[in-house]
Amino acid sequence: MRVSLRWLAEYVDIDLPPRELAHRLTMAGLGVDSIERMGGEWEGICVGLVTKVEPHPNADRLKLATVDLGGEQMTVVCGAPNVAEGQKIAFGRVGAHIINPNTREAVELTPARIRGVESAGMVLSERELGMSDEHVGILVLDEDAPVGMPLQEYMGDSIFDISVTPNRGDCLSMVGIAREVAALTGKKVRYPDGTYEEAGGRIAERVSVEIADDDLCSRYVATLIDDVKLGDSPPWMQERLIAAGQRPINNIVDITNYVMLELGQPLHAFDFMLLGGGKIVVRRARPGEKMTTLDGVDHELEPDMLVIANASDAVALAGVMGGANSEVREDTRTILLESANFNSASIRRTSTRLKARSEASSRFEKGLSPELSIVAARRATKLLVELAGGRAATGVVDVYPRKAQPVVVQVPRRRLQTILGLDLPTPKVRSVLEGLEFGCGWHEPDYLVTVPYWRMDVRIADDVAEEVARMVGYDELPVTNLRGEIPSIIPQPLRDLRERARDLLAAAGMQEVINYSLTTLEALEQVVPPELLSEQPPLRVVNSLSSQHEYLRTTLRASVLQSLAANLRYSEGEVALFEAARAYLPRGSDLPLEEEHVTGVISGWHEDRWGHPMEEAVDLYDAKGYLEALFAGMGVEAEFAQADVFGMVPGRSAEVRVEGETVAVIGQAHPRVAAAFDVDGDAYVFEMVLDRLLPFVRGPRRYEPVSRFPPVVQDIALIVDEGVTAGHIKAIIEKAPLVREARLFDCYTGEQVGAGKKSLAFSITYQSSGHSLTDEEVARAQRGIVERLKHEIDATLRS
Amino acid sequence: MIDELKRIEEQARAELVAAADEASLEAWRVTWLGRKGRLTSVLRGLTDLPIEKRRRMGAAANSLKQALDSALALRQEQVQKERLAIIETGRLDVTLPGRTKRIGRLHPVTQTLRDVLAAFVSMGFSIVEGPEVESDYYNFEALRIGKDHPARDTMDTLYVDITHDGEYDVVMRTHTSPNQVRVMEKTRPPIRVVVPGRCYRNEATDPTHEWMQTQIELLAVDEGISLSDLKGTLYEFAKRIFGQERKVRFRCDYFPFVEPGAEMAIDCMICGGAGCRTCDGEGWIEVLGSGMVHPEILSNMGYDADRYTGFAAGLGIERICMLRYGIEDIRLFYANDLRFLKQF
Numbered sequence A: 001m002r003v004s005l006r007w008l009a010e011y012v013d014i015d016l017p018p019r020e021l022a023h024r025l026t027m028a029g030l031g032v033d034s035i036e037r038m039g040g041e042w043e044g045i046c047v048g049l050v051t052k053v054e055p056h057p058n059a060d061r062l063k064l065a066t067v068d069l070g071g072e073q074m075t076v077v078c079g080a081p082n083v084a085e086g087q088k089i090a091f092g093r094v095g096a097h098i099i100n101p102n103t104r105e106a107v108e109l110t111p112a113r114i115r116g117v118e119s120a121g122m123v124l125s126e127r128e129l130g131m132s133d134e135h136v137g138i139l140v141l142d143e144d145a146p147v148g149m150p151l152q153e154y155m156g157d158s159i160f161d162i163s164v165t166p167n168r169g170d171c172l173s174m175v176g177i178a179r180e181v182a183a184l185t186g187k188k189v190r191y192p193d194g195t196y197e198e199a200g201g202r203i204a205e206r207v208s209v210e211i212a213d214d215d216l217c218s219r220y221v222a223t224l225i226d227d228v229k230l231g232d233s234p235p236w237m238q239e240r241l242i243a244a245g246q247r248p249i250n251n252i253v254d255i256t257n258y259v260m261l262e263l264g265q266p267l268h269a270f271d272f273m274l275l276g277g278g279k280i281v282v283r284r285a286r287p288g289e290k291m292t293t294l295d296g297v298d299h300e301l302e303p304d305m306l307v308i309a310n311a312s313d314a315v316a317l318a319g320v321m322g323g324a325n326s327e328v329r330e331d332t333r334t335i336l337l338e339s340a341n342f343n344s345a346s347i348r349r350t351s352t353r354l355k356a357r358s359e360a361s362s363r364f365e366k367g368l369s370p371e372l373s374i375v376a377a378r379r380a381t382k383l384l385v386e387l388a389g390g391r392a393a394t395g396v397v398d399v400y401p402r403k404a405q406p407v408v409v410q411v412p413r414r415r416l417q418t419i420l421g422l423d424l425p426t427p428k429v430r431s432v433l434e435g436l437e438f439g440c441g442w443h444e445p446d447y448l449v450t451v452p453y454w455r456m457d458v459r460i461a462d463d464v465a466e467e468v469a470r471m472v473g474y475d476e477l478p479v480t481n482l483r484g485e486i487p488s489i490i491p492q493p494l495r496d497l498r499e500r501a502r503d504l505l506a507a508a509g510m511q512e513v514i515n516y517s518l519t520t521l522e523a524l525e526q527v528v529p530p531e532l533l534s535e536q537p538p539l540r541v542v543n544s545l546s547s548q549h550e551y552l553r554t555t556l557r558a559s560v561l562q563s564l565a566a567n568l569r570y571s572e573g574e575v576a577l578f579e580a581a582r583a584y585l586p587r588g589s590d591l592p593l594e595e596e597h598v599t600g601v602i603s604g605w606h607e608d609r610w611g612h613p614m615e616e617a618v619d620l621y622d623a624k625g626y627l628e629a630l631f632a633g634m635g636v637e638a639e640f641a642q643a644d645v646f647g648m649v650p651g652r653s654a655e656v657r658v659e660g661e662t663v664a665v666i667g668q669a670h671p672r673v674a675a676a677f678d679v680d681g682d683a684y685v686f687e688m689v690l691d692r693l694l695p696f697v698r699g700p701r702r703y704e705p706v707s708r709f710p711p712v713v714q715d716i717a718l719i720v721d722e723g724v725t726a727g728h729i730k731a732i733i734e735k736a737p738l739v740r741e742a743r744l745f746d747c748y749t750g751e752q753v754g755a756g757k758k759s760l761a762f763s764i765t766y767q768s769s770g771h772s773l774t775d776e777e778v779a780r781a782q783r784g785i786v787e788r789l790k791h792e793i794d795a796t797l798r799s
Numbered sequence B: 001m002i003d004e005l006k007r008i009e010e011q012a013r014a015e016l017v018a019a020a021d022e023a024s025l026e027a028w029r030v031t032w033l034g035r036k037g038r039l040t041s042v043l044r045g046l047t048d049l050p051i052e053k054r055r056r057m058g059a060a061a062n063s064l065k066q067a068l069d070s071a072l073a074l075r076q077e078q079v080q081k082e083r084l085a086i087i088e089t090g091r092l093d094v095t096l097p098g099r100t101k102r103i104g105r106l107h108p109v110t111q112t113l114r115d116v117l118a119a120f121v122s123m124g125f126s127i128v129e130g131p132e133v134e135s136d137y138y139n140f141e142a143l144r145i146g147k148d149h150p151a152r153d154t155m156d157t158l159y160v161d162i163t164h165d166g167e168y169d170v171v172m173r174t175h176t177s178p179n180q181v182r183v184m185e186k187t188r189p190p191i192r193v194v195v196p197g198r199c200y201r202n203e204a205t206d207p208t209h210e211w212m213q214t215q216i217e218l219l220a221v222d223e224g225i226s227l228s229d230l231k232g233t234l235y236e237f238a239k240r241i242f243g244q245e246r247k248v249r250f251r252c253d254y255f256p257f258v259e260p261g262a263e264m265a266i267d268c269m270i271c272g273g274a275g276c277r278t279c280d281g282e283g284w285i286e287v288l289g290s291g292m293v294h295p296e297i298l299s300n301m302g303y304d305a306d307r308y309t310g311f312a313a314g315l316g317i318e319r320i321c322m323l324r325y326g327i328e329d330i331r332l333f334y335a336n337d338l339r340f341l342k343q344f
């Protein structure tokens, strides 16, 4: 809402500087987003009267003008062709800031000798005042401009751009803002006049109004004005409309807009002759009914939309826009003025569905009081009589099936104290509320607060508490800390696990990224098997602004590959990224399952001690190292089992299981997939589902005492078939008695062991918690292990 | 025999001079004086000699052993001194890079979120989470934002392709506020929770707008909670996150699910309140929306709204993060450029 202070001053005295006033309004809930200032720089410029114009003694085109500044006479050189005696003009004294008409820069006015004549000031043009580009002649002011008055005071203005919150429809009007200013500064509102002479016949004999659907229209007021003359509205009205951001059209339309801006009530002027008889029906649209609004758009109406109709056709879309068929024209002579109250939800639905938002609909949808209809009808009729030469019919048509009753709210004093944290004295509460034109009675121990009709947002005690708080000032309320019992913790084990995963991966050297939750189907197709995609298609957002963000991701693998691609071109060594976020798994028409995933990706080259990339690329085992760090940190033992994973290279991918349950996958992204995401080079990916891991993450594991007896370490080198995994061998060894741990320290394939074979070397630690092991015991244990390996996997000792 | 001892002495002393570190000294000791050393074997050979000769030779061998022992001690001391001299006079270039492992970092939004949560946790709030894909009911209806409420204009909403009765009624949540209702449904007062999570708006991005955001919701419900408690709690938070000297300002604002509603601003840490680009010349920076939980919502939850009151607040973490680090473009967060992320 654009509010001109010059206009606002008509309804309330303003004695605060604009910035201070803006601050007060903002703190009270009417946020002033910006202040547009006109004439703010007019220091040292005032209204002058030209008393004498003489020719310049030394120059034909210049004149000497004598200017009266209110008791002070100045004679200056003036080159303007239009300067004349008796004019009121804008006079700049020496020291005033003006705009240099040639360079368009702000300059300070200095004394000058022009062709031998001393000139201590200037009669100014619009360009020199910074008002417009006009520079042919000087600015000539209205005759009633008071001589000597600072120009800023005479014609400067500040325009506030105010964000009106959806609850304050009453403040989408000058009077509404004036009420706030009055309450905040202890002033009284001067309400606009709505009295006029009823010079015509009785309206009731020519107009009848029927409200067929009174659930959607609670009041309809009509007045009738004959003999209007269409023309321009007066300059003062045009200026105000422009200041408010509206385009002047003609006096009739301008008056309806003006009164809407003034009082907040949308109005509509019909050409009475085009209504075809005096019958107005407010009804729901008929199935299939069509109408053309005055912006020329054809609409197909639906039966829950409200229209204004004559005996046969719709002539307006109620509360949204008038119809082209009844619009005011050049030859309009008689006006039927509508001031009605329509259901806010209905107006909102209609205007949204027809994409026909208007100044009117945005006011109706916030809720207006039906009490306002008659006030606005009278005010607009008065202006139509005075400014469009009309003759008002006697009386008004006022159909008001659901009369609004005054609202009285019972506000217990204790409630006020509880909400505000402050016990305000009764006179203070009363004066604050009365300042806002609320009635405030007292019935021990409650306030009885009568709400003025325009405050549709105040209905309960807490609403009244807000009124008091915002007038007293939120900053005046005390600052206290919470007291009382601290509630029990609500356990969030999955969240705790996710945060631990973040810490562990970052500690292991991976960088966290955060990607959008929405992606494309193409991206998901790269990493989700087609049968799963068709069986359980990912959820889609139906009104996304971008096709890049349309599908709810069911895996984070596509996202991290995209992050990788974005970074590879800038990176030299290893790039290791992870994301911990949700995947959204559809569950029919229920809300999706939101699963916590932790997904990592690595690529690039190992780095030397100087941080430079080496010849050696990162590989699957680097990725596995990060995943192992994660498991180790969570105290969970995981098994890696070779498995084909969609989107990964067969034979270079695995499922990761805990107690037989698959909780993660890992592998090399298939080069085709990598290429699809513009990943240059090999990339290794893992994805863990924390929901699946959670049951296996147990509380703190039991402490094991450190053995007092020395461990014995023996190495063993085995030759096995290539297909036998290290993990399998390790498991066999670690099952043997006395073995504390088996650690792989070498892995070799090549000529020395023969084709189809490999050699694995383990370092086995034997230890007993009860005694020192003898050489004999260790040798026996190791013989047992070798036999078992021979038996189970046909392993032979490498000599 | 005496000659034998002489030879041993000469050779041992010669080798001792050559031994220049701890390891070779130890090897020398084992060779000459050890259990299987040369001198020991000489002594062992004495058993075959006649007693007189044995005594003489024994005394000579023992005095040689003592001599070599003290020579060794002397030499050890000398070697140690030389070593210390080398260490003490040598100079390492301490500016050479260390041999560290690469370190990973958490995303700045994660870091900031954790700090914000920690501030509230220390005031007795529990962290809980809720769904990001939310029903229209929790996201709007239950918060007094009906289908035709004009406040829906201020929340451009992404709808998910799930319909009930022919209408899309599942949304990407536009705020964390649905969790006020979800938490109240599950628990009874006293309540103190803080709910972090991603939120979504259907809007174009620019340096100050991003369609995906991280928010937190704060909710406290108990007997006697007032606007003053809201102010105190949020003031505490502001000081914790933005510095003890921070000032805060509360103004009236509107959200359908609170009454009274309030917005909190902090004094600009860049210009100290004088006005600059960050604060739009105002000297104050808006950081969060808040208010007293609307009594109608408490009643709908089955709470006695005359007895219990509560406050709620919601704030965007990205904005806090931008203010903290002086980041001027919100789009940097989810572009995931390592050159950006590695600075935090």
Ligand SMILES: [Zn+2]
Pocket (backbone or CB within 6 Å): B268, B269, B270, B271, B272, B273, B274, B275, B276, B277, B278, B279, B280, B281, B283, B284
């Ligand atoms: Zn600033």
